[in-house]
Amino acid sequence: MAENDLESTAKELVAPGKGIWATDASTPTMDKRLTAAGITPTLETRTMFREVLISTPGLGEFISGVILYDETIRQRTSEGIGFVDLLQKQGIVPGIKVDKGTVELEGSPEEKVTEGLEGLSERLAEYKQMGAKFAKWRAVISIGDGIPSQRCIEPNAQRLASYAKFCQEQGLVPIVEPEVLMDGEHTIEKSEEITTAVLLNVFAQLKEQKVALEGIILKPNMVLSGYKCQTQAGLEEVAQMTIRTLLKTVPKEVPGIVFLSGGQDVILATARLNEICKTKDLPWKVSFSFERGLEGPAMEIWKNEVENGKAVQSALYKRAKLNSLASQGQYLEEMENEL
Ligand code: 13P
Numbered sequence: 001m002a003e004n005d006l007e008s009t010a011k012e013l014v015a016p017g018k019g020i021w022a023t024d025a026s027t028p029t030m031d032k033r034l035t036a037a038g039i040t041p042t043l044e045t046r047t048m049f050r051e052v053l054i055s056t057p058g059l060g061e062f063i064s065g066v067i068l069y070d071e072t073i074r075q076r077t078s079e080g081i082g083f084v085d086l087l088q089k090q091g092i093v094p095g096i097k098v099d100k101g102t103v104e105l106e107g108s109p110e111e112k113v114t115e116g117l118e119g120l121s122e123r124l125a126e127y128k129q130m131g132a133k134f135a136k137w138r139a140v141i142s143i144g145d146g147i148p149s150q151r152c153i154e155p156n157a158q159r160l161a162s163y164a165k166f167c168q169e170q171g172l173v174p175i176v177e178p179e180v181l182m183d184g185e186h187t188i189e190k191s192e193e194i195t196t197a198v199l200l201n202v203f204a205q206l207k208e209q210k211v212a213l214e215g216i217i218l219k220p221n222m223v224l225s226g227y228k229c230q231t232q233a234g235l236e237e238v239a240q241m242t243i244r245t246l247l248k249t250v251p252k253e254v255p256g257i258v259f260l261s262g263g264q265d266v267i268l269a270t271a272r273l274n275e276i277c278k279t280k281d282l283p284w285k286v287s288f289s290f291e292r293g294l295e296g297p298a299m300e301i302w303k304n305e306v307e308n309g310k311a312v313q314s315a316l317y318k319r320a321k322l323n324s325l326a327s328q329g330q331y332l333e334e335m336e337n338e339l
Pocket of ligand 1: 022138177260261262263289290291292293
């Protein structure tokens with residue numbers, strides 16, 4: 001694919017008022033969620049939940065792209081319509097998670113490196129044939145006593161860049177996701193320091209491996225107080241420190257930045273996104289690429305009322321709409337009760 005095709009897909013993914021829905025939980029993660037909901041995890045139950053969500057009417061008003069998982073991209077609804085076709089009919093761009101999860105970093109069991117480069121080009125070519133136009137790879141960095149180490153940051157950045165290069169060669173837009181986890185007692189200042197170091201390493205590697213920045217999307221964490229930190233930074237401080245971190249690290253050629261929700265309370269994730277997106281004149285488009293921040297409430301409803309597909313869809317639609325408003329800095333907390 002020519003470079004400007006990559007650019008136009010990247011731009012489409014961050015079109016005004018739209019964000020990306022990540023529904024790419026791996027089979028083991030999905031099975032854990034189903035088990036917690038008291039539902040026997042099978043191919044059938046996994047497909048049923050995803051079919052209900054992907055069939056939500058009107059999703060294309062707020063969602064530009066959906067990140068699928070290897071199992072899901074191959075699936076069909078009970079009426080025989082491919083999930084990919086269903087998304088395309090709504091004007092939604094299909095994407096695919098292509099990393100193969102994390103393993104322990106040798107010699108540092110609390111740190112992880114992401115795997116999946118082996119055979120990646122072939123897998124990308126197959127996904128492209130199936131209709132995927134973009135991909136996702138997630139690196140995970142933990143903050144703790146003496147971690148992260150440079151030994152962890154560096155290979156994760158290198159692999160993200162190699163993945164991005166493979167994607168562009170195969171004509172898919174890479175979503176580059178270096179997630180600094182917010183679990184722990186650390187302060188927001190520590191989050192800023194580590195997120196800055198990680199992003200600087202990632203962009204150094206992208207440059208080194210000659211990835212075209214105009215044809216990627218960055219998916220970072222927001223800069224927050226650790227979830228167990230005694231002092232929790234307010235909305236304005238989160239927005240200010242997140243923007244400051246990104247301005248220091250993300251080149252202006254990058255067309256879009258979409259945040260992950262990272263296990264935050266769903267309403268807080270929307271309110272923080274809104275505060276960030278009120279900032280004027282940023283060099284890149286800013287929006288969301290949430291999984292739990294979009295699907296969380298729908299899963300809660302599904303837990304109790306598996307038969308009530310409409311209520312499950314309404315819950316997803318509501319979060320998609322509110323996050324779309326937040327991506328334009330137009331969200332108000334009272335809207336939570338209006339929809
Ligand atoms: P969360 O929004 O639940 O953090 O998920 C986003 C994602 O795609 C993680 O890889």
